[in-house]
Amino acid sequence: MKIVEVKNEDKVIIDGFKFYGHIEENQFCSACKFNLVYYEDFDAYFCPKCNRWTESQCSDRDCKYCSNRPEKPLSHK
Numbered sequence: 001m002k003i004v005e006v007k008n009e010d011k012v013i014i015d016g017f018k019f020y021g022h023i024e025e026n027q028f029c030s031a032c033k034f035n036l037v038y039y040e041d042f043d044a045y046f047c048p049k050c051n052r053w054t055e056s057q058c059s060d061r062d063c064k065y066c067s068n069r070p071e072k073p074l075s076h077k
Contacts, residue, residue: 001012001014001048002015006023007022010022010040014037015074016064017074018041019041020040021037021038021039022037022038022040023036023037023063024036024037024045025036029047029050029054030054031047031050032047032049032066033046034049036054039073041065042065042068042073044065044069044073045067046073046074048073048074051072051073051074052072052073053073
């Protein structure tokens with residue numbers, strides 16, 4: 001897996017997939033200890049190695065972040 005952070009654009013590229021966000025330097029996955037990544041479109045953190053969100057969706061059906069969040073952060077994998 002290739003992960004690149006473009007800091008001046010606040011973008012992350014994971015295996016060619018680009019999105020707005022950043023790599024967290026001090027937050028790690030509880031399962032594999034990999035750095036967490038913030039995904040701005042969904043206002044949530046995920047582990048790119050485990051391909052799982054680290055927080056559950058909120059209960060608001062009209063939430064602009066959670067209502068469109070895919071089951072897996074890297075749904076192309």
